[in-house]
Amino acid sequence: MKQLFSLKSRHKVKITVALTSIAITSLGFVHTASATETLNIYNWGEYINPEVLTRFTEETGIQVKLDTYSSNEEMLAKLQAGATGYDIVFPSVHMQDIMAKLDLLEKTDxxxxxxxxxxxxxxxTAESDPNGEYCLPYAWGTVGILYNKNLTPDLSSWEDFFELPGEGKNIAMLDDMREVISVGLIANGKSVNTTDRDDLESAQEYIIQQKDNISAFTYDSIPMVQSGDIAAAQWYVGAMLYVFDNPDELAYVIPEEGATMYQENMCVLKRAPNKTNAKKFMEFFTQPEIAALNTRQQTNGTMNTEAIELLPDSLRNNPSINPPEDVKAKLQLFKELGEGIRLYDRVWTRIRTS
Structure with missing residues (x-):
């Protein structure tokens, strides 16, 4: 993820994004290839720079169609329900491992x-693809706290975040099972991938204790932080897009106790109708200038080492986007939990119904 939607509004925007479909066509390009030269991409909402798609069409003549989803679960459910026609998807690492077990992904080499x-x-980092034979690492980032500096000028931790309601200020968290539970686990010094029942019960009680003070579980919190309706919200690093636009009022922080790290990879589906074109797009995206073009618009991290050198200093050396090693050491990436996910489902149900 998820800027779940890096614009995350992850993208988002890790904002709830309605399912949309847009056709990307090149301007002034004389297209002589057959009508079958297409590519169908299924990605998180607003999680790719449209200019990247336009450039790909200009260079190859391949027309790109983009559909969007708002969660890993939504994407997988649609595919399992029989949706066809998609070539490329962008699962988080743990979802890539799930999809690999379901034999949904094409080996691309x-x-x-x-x-x-x-x-x-x-x-x-995918356990099912340790050598990158299937998927291309696409983008990464953190899930921290976006806050309004007019309401809380100095916020640095989850502890600070949960103290705000006691000061008469509203807060929001993501409507995301694992992200919310992870805050309770991190606060207790536990792994966000634990399947220990005691660890999960403690995290459950931690979040339930805060619940009456949480104004909403939502992806739509950015406008509320901007307006001052809420002081702070759990959100994706893609919020930096808004911080750059309004640095006097908005800030994003990776909490000092630690945070989750998201990573999405670009994968070709086994039943993709345009596998050759999908592979061309993956190769296209390895170009440093293309990866940098995407990163500049998304304001998250790139795995392309040469692309990093092409980024402006405001991105390349920004500690919220490219944190120092001591902060990175406190970031945790979700793993596929197998049957253990049922424990999280139960905890999430108790949190939401308490």
Whole structure:
């Protein structure tokens, strides 16, 4: 993720994004290929720079159609319900592992392409794809706190965040099971991938204790932070897009106790109708200038080491976007939990119904 929607509004916007479909066509390009030269992308809402798609069409003549989803679960449910026609999807790492177990992903051997040399191998984090034979690392970021500096000028931790209601200020959290539960786990010094019942019960009680003070569980919190209706919200690093637009009023912080890290990868579906075109798009995206073009608009992290050098200093050396090593050490990436996810489902139900 998820800027769940990096614009996350992850993108978002990690804002709830309605399912949309847009056709991307090149301007002034004389297209002589057959009508079958298409590519169908299914991605998080607003989680790709439209200019990237336009550039791809200009260079290849391949017309791109983009559909969007707002969660890993929505994407998988649609595919399992029989949706066809999609070529490329962008699952989070733990969802990539789930999809691999379901035999939904095509082996692309993208790691054999020369441009793969630009990819930081430390982001080959999928347990089902440790060498990058299937999917291309796409983007990464953190889930921290966006806040209004007029209401809370100095916020640095989850503890600070949960103290705001006691000061008469509203807060919001994501409507996301694992992200919310993870805050309780992190606050107690536990792994966000634990399946220990005691750990999860403690996290459950931690969040329930805060629940009466949480104004909403929502993806639509950015406008409320901007307006001052709420002082702070759990949100994706894609919120930096709004921070850059209004740095005097908005700020984003990675809490000092730690936070989750999201990573999405670009994968080709096994039943993709345009596999050759999908592979061309993956190769296209390994170009540093293309990855940098996407990152500049998304304001999150890129795994393309050469692209980082092309970014402006405001992105390349921004501690919220590219945090220092001591902060990175406190970031946790979700893993596929197998049957253990049922424990999280139960905890989430108790949180929402308490």
């Amino acid at each position: 993208i790691n054999q392409y020369s441009g793969f040399e630009n990819i930081d191998r430390s982001f080959l």
